[in-house]
Amino acid sequence: MALFERRESDRTQEYFSSLDAASRALSVTAVENDFVEDVYGKLASVYDWTFGPALHPGRLRAIQRMGLRPGDHILEVGVGTGINASLYPRECTVTGVDFSSSMLEKARDRIARKGMTNVRLLEMDAAALKFADDSFDIVYASYVISVVPDPVQVAAEMRRVCRPGGRIVFLNHFRSSNFLLSRIERMISPFTIHVGFRADIDLPAFLAQTGIHGASIEKVNIPRIWSLVTCVKA
Numbered sequence: 001m002a003l004f005e006r007r008e009s010d011r012t013q014e015y016f017s018s019l020d021a022a023s024r025a026l027s028v029t030a031v032e033n034d035f036v037e038d039v040y041g042k043l044a045s046v047y048d049w050t051f052g053p054a055l056h057p058g059r060l061r062a063i064q065r066m067g068l069r070p071g072d073h074i075l076e077v078g079v080g081t082g083i084n085a086s087l088y089p090r091e092c093t094v095t096g097v098d099f100s101s102s103m104l105e106k107a108r109d110r111i112a113r114k115g116m117t118n119v120r121l122l123e124m125d126a127a128a129l130k131f132a133d134d135s136f137d138i139v140y141a142s143y144v145i146s147v148v149p150d151p152v153q154v155a156a157e158m159r160r161v162c163r164p165g166g167r168i169v170f171l172n173h174f175r176s177s178n179f180l181l182s183r184i185e186r187m188i189s190p191f192t193i194h195v196g197f198r199a200d201i202d203l204p205a206f207l208a209q210t211g212i213h214g215a216s217i218e219k220v221n222i223p224r225i226w227s228l229v230t231c232v233k234a
C-alpha cells in the first residue's frame with residue numbers, strides 16, 4: 001500500500017512539474033555575461049585539457065547526428081577554443097561565435113595551425129546574433145546552454161538564424177530526472193558556475209520555454225549524464 005501511495009504521489013509530482021515547465025526557472029543559479037566572460041578568460045589556457053577528452057564522445061556523436069552535406073553552412077555558438085572545428089567536413093563552411101576574446105584567441109591559433117580555411121570566427125553574444133533570419137543549415141551549441149545567462153533567448157536566436165528544415169543541435173548537461181541526483185545538482189550549481197557551467201539546467205522546462213517539439217534526445221559521454229538534443233526547424 002505504501003509503495004502504491006508513493007508511486008501515486010510521484011505521478012502527481014511529475015504531472016504538476018510538467019504543467020509548470022513553461023514558466024519555472026531553468027536553474028537555481030543566475031549568471032551575467034561579465035561573470036561568464038571572466039570565468040572563460042581564466043579557463044582559456046586549460047580548457048582543452050579540462051573539458052576536452054571527457055566530453056569528446058558527445059561532440060563526435062553530435063557531428064554524426066547533423067547529417068552534414070557538402071556545402072552546408074554551420075553556425076557554432078560558443079565555439080570556445082575551436083575544439084570542434086576539425087570535426088566538420090572541409091566541404092562545409094563553419095562560422096564560430098563566442099564572446100570570450102581569450103577563448104577565440106585559442107580558436108584562431110588552432111585554425112591557423114591546422115590550416116583550416118573553411119572556418120571563420122567572430123566575437124559575438126549568442127543571445128544577440130548578428131545574422132539574418134534563416135542563414136544557416138545547422139546551428140549548434142555544445143556545452144553552452146548551461147553557461148549562458150538566458151538559455152531560452154540563445155535558443156530563440158539559434159532558431160531564428162536556422163533555415164526552415166535545418167537542424168538545431170544542443171549538446172549539454174541537464175538536471176537529472178532522478179530525485180536525489182537532481183537535488184545534488186541544484187545544491188552544487190552555484191559553485192560549478194565558477195568552473196564554467198551550471199549543473200542543474202532543467203531540460204523539460206528548457207524545451208517547453210523554447211517551444212521546441214519533437215526533439216530527439218540521446219544520452220552521451222561516460223557517465224551518460226549529458227544529452228544530445230537534435231531538432232528540425234519547422
Ligand SMILES: C[S@@+](CC[C@H](N)C(=O)[O-])C[C@H]1O[C@@H](n2cnc3c(N)ncnc32)[C@H](O)[C@@H]1O
Binds near residue numbers: 078084097142
Ligand atoms: C563550455 S565552453 C564550450 C566550448 C565548446 N563549444 C566545446 O564544445 O567545448 C562554453 C563557451 O561558451 C562561451 N559563451 C558563454 N556565454 C556566451 C554568450 N552569451 N555568447 C557567446 N559565447 C558565450 C564561453 O566563452 C565558452 O567559450
